[in-house]
Amino acid sequence: MSSIDWSILIVTLMGIIVYGIYKSRTSRNLEGYFLSNRSMPWFLVLLSIMGTQASAITFLTGPGQAYSDGMRFVQYYFGLPLAMIVISIFFVPVFSRLKVFTAYEFLEQRFDLKTRTLTSALFLISRGLSTGISIYAPSLVLSSLMGWNIYYTNVVMGGLLIVYTVSGGAKAVAHTQKLQMIIVFISLFLVGYIAVKLLPAGIGFKEAISEAGKLGKMNIITTGQTPQGFDWKDKYNIWSGLIGGFFLALSYFGTDHSQVGRYLTAKNLKESRMGLLMNGLVKVPMQFFILLIGVLIFSFYIYHKAPVYFDEGKVVRAEKTVFHDLLILTEKKYEAALVMNDQVTAATNRNEYRSILKKALPGEDVNDNNYIFLHFVKDNLPVGLIGLIFAIIFLAAWGSIAAALNSLAACTMVDFHKKFFAKEETAIHDYKISQLYTLAWGIFCIIIAMFAQNIGNSLIEAVNILGSIFYGVILGIFLVAFWLRSIRGNAVFIAAIVSEIMIIVIYQMDIISFLWLNVIGALLVIILSFMIQPFLKKDAVQKIS
């Protein structure tokens, strides 16, 4: 990168940190630190919800996914608007009425302490681990592409945001997310515009989309049907998107405290609802736009020579193995196909090249989807904009990591520390302990990121799978709490533990795509609770309904 790009990258990141610290002034108590005194308007809630969900992985994976697999990934988000409606009707009014600090506090009032503690612990495990991987995934892409040291990149990716997250809590998180999302959207729009501008003379937006469409990239709606029937292992089709995506979004936005904590900061019920419903309106178009950038990059590479493989770091390492000659030969075949403008043969050669890489670098993920976007940026965008695009990868990561740290600290403080260790303390003492928990979770997540390279397989998939293993069960507990008033604490507690074990077994058997684990987990908890309840003595009378 040029010195101008470096300057823009550094100034943007420092600007966000300074802005975060400037916005840190809040009441020195738990409500001020974790809920921003419940004072946020709906548009800040909306940007905070979006900033929490859209991590760096979203911006790296999205365009790359569209480049390789077409637009069908957008179906993954079809269930989200429906989930926003359900959450607005059933979840938000209860959280708002009870004035809870964490989503799991409600479960103690509805069931008992052990159900609350179990659910909060499941959240801490899944969110803590996935946040660590969320730091490592973009760091890996940046370090491989730019030759940066992975450990230092991890520290910048997951460490600098701790400064404002510790000092300002939820308020600093929301305000920095607002700025981050504005910068991210402007930058992405510029990338899309430049991708079209870089096309040869006479080829505009319409022609670019048409060319990509002929090669199967405009496959927005797919049904998952094969000659043998419905493919349950197909990840992205309209049914897995609507049903699986609905349960995933319901669980993520309704029960994951990194999201619930965002709309609990709203000044009232109306602002919370409005933030969520607006998210339901804008999310699908936003993802469509991100994927469209991938399709435009694909069109760009129809007219300009695309590398056979986008992760240069891996190519360099693989060429040092005995597979060197075979890799060079396959690359030559790929280039010859491009000269003949034979895109189908070129795609076959690209897959062949990946297979050889897999043999050359055993145990490593050879999917280069996440490198496509930044490779395009690095090689084709004007000086200045490259630095800005690299900055948005950090900003997107910071937005979701900051919210995760804030929520992890909130649950540790409210669901464990205040419940079991220090019930009666002064507000200022609670505030300081909360800051320490935020710092501790930040350090924990960076440590996980440092060890994440041992995971081996696709990191993005690891985050999604990790979420799906836990989310379904957590959602099931909440659905029982909201809708099945005859079920009591002991029944749902046992059902949750049995369901979690069954989900892990189903995942190990590898018989179904991970998205369906959310549906199965939630249904298992509901069905098992029904079956177990008659065998148990009536628990203490439920406190709320």
Added chain:
Amino acid sequence: MEDTRQLTSFSQHLYQSEIAVMEKKKSYWITWYIAVFAFLVLQVIIFYFITRQFL
């Protein structure tokens, strides 16, 4: 007696107006839910036609 009757009438009026406000709020949110749902359906239909164009 007259006072009690006036008070009952006043509280009934208050109750009716509260119900009216709640109904208004309810229909306001129902409009929003329908709008979000309808927008999703519209997008799916548009996406379907775009996909079909390139099949």
